[in-house]
Amino acid sequence: GMRPRGVWPSEGSVSDEVLAIAHSLGVQWMATDEGVLGRSQGIHFSRDGSGRLPPDAAARLYTIHRYDNGQSVMNLLFRDHTLSDLIGFVYSGMPAEEAAQHLMQNIKNAAQALLDMGRDAVIPIILDGENAWEYYPRSGREFLRRFYDALQRDPGVEAVTASEAIERHRDFGHLASFVPGSWINANFNVWISASEDNRSWDYLYHARNFFTQTAPRASEAQRKLAFEELLIAEGSDWNWWYGPEHHSANDRDFDELYRKHLSNVYQALGATPPDYLAQPIAGGLGRPSFAPQTAYIHPRITGDVVRYFEWMGAARYTADHRAGAMHGKRFLLDAVYAGIDENYVYGRLDFAGDVPETEFALVVNLESWAAAELRPRRALRLDAIVQERQLQEWKVSQAGDELPLDSCEARAHDGVKVALGRNFEFRLPLSWLLATPVSSGNNSAAAASVPATSKLRLRFSLWQKGLPVDALPLEGWIELELLSEADLMAMEY
Template identity: 35%
Template structure:
């Protein structure tokens, strides 16, 4: 189609319901990035006068929270986001009549809002309305534990709330009846929009501050009830006026392409672990779209013509499903367009995607027999500025930065004909709690600038299509991807996710079989349960890539929905639905293994032979202690009983979960859930000790053949040796789960134990550096961030080692503190990043001198690295430099394990990824940095250093732009790291423009 000369910028501010914390953690998530504030008070409008549009779309979503036996929602987040976010996000636009916006309310959210309007309560409401002097001990415990589920920034606004938070550590016994009553009120006040808190009647409660009464509490709950009733009307009112457009998602917020055909996941993630059974239900996907539109029409009064698919998930397969239901446009992620067109997106110095003409406009999906459907594509960086970066700035400065970025986009597009579109898609529920004043200062400043701007005009998607739809060009087949990734790896590809998809498949097959057997009403009710079980929220929290802090709640909700499907059919629930998919939380060891052990299995339980073993001690129960340890051939286990052996201990079963894939979590004694997928079982008795494994699936029959292993006892306990070869391939750091069944008691009682594999490798050391202790201060002045997760010594390097084993380069870092994983990264690293630079020809001066982007350091003259390895929690990579110093990031798979108690991190890199050669002839540099999920533009995922430390920022930086972000350098000589990292010509120029000699210098060390 021909293109009109109009230039359009459409920015889609979709509250990415995908980045959400449906279960607020008791401490702040690390989402605030403090940014150096800059102001821009004068618009510099590019020469091109084509129209430039901004489309703001706010997306609101919550998963389907189960109700308990009393019909009460088991989580409060629909209500609390309604009172804090949903109403005011729309209502505040009334003050800015020249600003248009789009709101996406999901059907599953609308249904729960309707239930709240009709009187359904949530568990937190029930605990609030109960008089403080009539609460049971269990209810008080719930309140003290859960009524601090609020961002710490919000709590700090209420001095009495902060006072009660400080008391929480002392336990429920420290809370008086008045304390409990104040906590009931303050929790609900904190989850109320500041505009309501600034006017009667709630302003009086805020001013009162403490010593609340039961009447105060009743007034507050009545206000919550009133606000909930305003949410839908304000949206329909503004929709009727034309100031906003309403849109929705498929019914249950599913990953629609995976419902249509789960095998499409392999396109973007060919190595991901897929379920055993292909989920292939295009009719279900069609129903999700149709019913989503039906519910939105029922609850909003009109039928939307646009959709934000669940998680922005699209693929060519599902585009006709939208078109057949009258959908005119959908929105998704930048990565989808990049892969669809093989566009090779990069960002210029202004942080604008290039080629800009490709991203910053909508396209049409190519359909054979359906009406055209427009697609808007998200600008990831601009979206994340609102979601994560601007919370660290003042509202005025953040709004200025946003407008400056719009100007930069328009400037980049000035030489190309319009129309153009920029899509910015982000979460609008959870972002604001990280802002000052719930984001009000920023949003008001932004809307004010948009109202007054002469270079940008707001517009809705449908209005844009009506004006410029003829200019849209057609795409080839739409790549399967989502709002933030060119794949569906967050929802499928890990073992837990594969199990969940298999559960869903089995239930769907049973529903197919029942369709012609049960009555239509029963089938329809069962089918609706199936549709809601297809929601994305359940799969989001499975696997290691996401963590709510309470994933087992969502696991239970998913399995309960499937169970309710069987209830509606009149069938018994399958036994496997009672078994959690997510393993139980493991129990921390009393002491970890400190060295390899090889005890004699002779019945003489010699403590000296076991002194370096790992150990669990128990204060009560049948077992006094459980010890474990490794050498290069065996896993040794020792059990000491609280009492001598007798008839109660004719045998004992020891369950193990090794690296071999378990079919699903196993059920043991009297249907008690073991808590992990056991792969092996050792049955010990005085006559013979058998190893069984791999274990069969749950309910699938006998244990199999007995492999006799060495064991002996002394009447008070026993010891045994399990050959490592029987457990599958194990390397240092692997976690072998372990739990004993002793006379019907599972031990450890609280969950599985972990026998972490010790360093059983045969690594030949190439280079070893013992780093001075206490020099984790960069050039000498750096200080840690103030948040509690940044514990002392976490960045203090003790040793750095390079070794070789078979065809792998083995890299080891050891820090002066146990490595903790507060944000549950897949590798075990949440706050540290370790870089290694390899100079394959030391002294030749080839390769790159400047380190990976954002490190602000360079190798010394005459050295250059050919390979740069960055090791971190989510996004490790290998950079390759050519002979001229140009670098390229690659993302091959390599192994990283963390020996958390020892503070040791070991990565194994296949030598072929490093071009082969002789590691003994290479030179090396190792550095420690602070990992950052939301880095400054141009910085490769490491944390900034500012003049003063703050919650998530290092402190002690000089007033320049080229100070390093390195915290510790692998260098054996004391008092010289400070000189190396601190002796450089200070500059205020952008670091990317500086030569290597203008940056801190890092030496290469050779074997």
């Protein structure tokens, strides 16, 4: 094998002290996020609507910096946060070829300012871990193949290793010190800011002090085992899951494992662990919540005032604004509601805060399904364009049809309503989805040659500049049972 020449440190976390340790170990380069460079130089890397940086900011970011404080020397690369996040959070929701083309164009857009100066641009794109690929079809293989093929075909863009870039680079930037931070907001708040974080660090501090005081009197085997448990507990991932920022389905398991490793430090050295390690560190856990429809609804579609009782009985999906293993997700949507009555399907989307100021599009996908069928019976799409917090246009179309069923210009159906105010609301005829509520006592549908539509599925998404930004539900759909009101109210949940 080959000794590594450089490293993206855990969580992209760097400081003068970390660079000194890396220098002493022979590390030649390290990489972290553009935010650390921005904080160190007192600037913010703000991009225009096309994702381009101003020339001066591009010249600062798209180069290699030489760090030299008189004792430690290191080559530093600062990743393009925006391009990296496009891969991490956006392209998984786009067709692979379109996503690859978009990334290539954005790389060339980013580099253009330096090319205009007659300089090469070094554009680091770095993901902190493999988490993004689980959200791509086939783990991102098609996207990566398309992207690598585009790289091979474009003579103006070359993929190189960090060491190769350093060897060929000219016009290095220079740093004598910089602000310590990680790839997340150029600080360490994810790991230290919440009461749960602080309590877990306190417990680790006490265990470390106990080891320091007790290990000299223990046997070599005891010291080795206790030290191994201590090193496990010092990993950054434990505190990733404490506090309000992140969660997974295994939060309780992580909490229990962390406390077990700390307890093992004491036990390995022949002592009884403190009583507080028997109690969970994590407090109440936020979760996305879903409630099914329990009664027919007949809300007025205005978008202005949420009339609580008009939406009582609707299916509801409330977002969980804590991220999982992937940090950086933008949350613009807070909750969605959906329901039916005898003739219509209704939907409502609540924003997380005010309606966004920047132009965006809302898309509502609706599908009707019959039992045991492999494809939806009918698929509709509601598109709405919002500018300056005003609904500018909307249309409802059937999959595969060029002409819309209705739009803000045509208004061909009196029963169709779309509105935006404090929230976004709509009403569409069930007949457009080949859907009619069926009573459980009605056997005519079962005897029919064509199975009756048994459920509807809905999904809401928000798009900006042609890219998906947020969606509810993030995975799957809201499902509505096509039942009579009496049967809905009789359901046991």
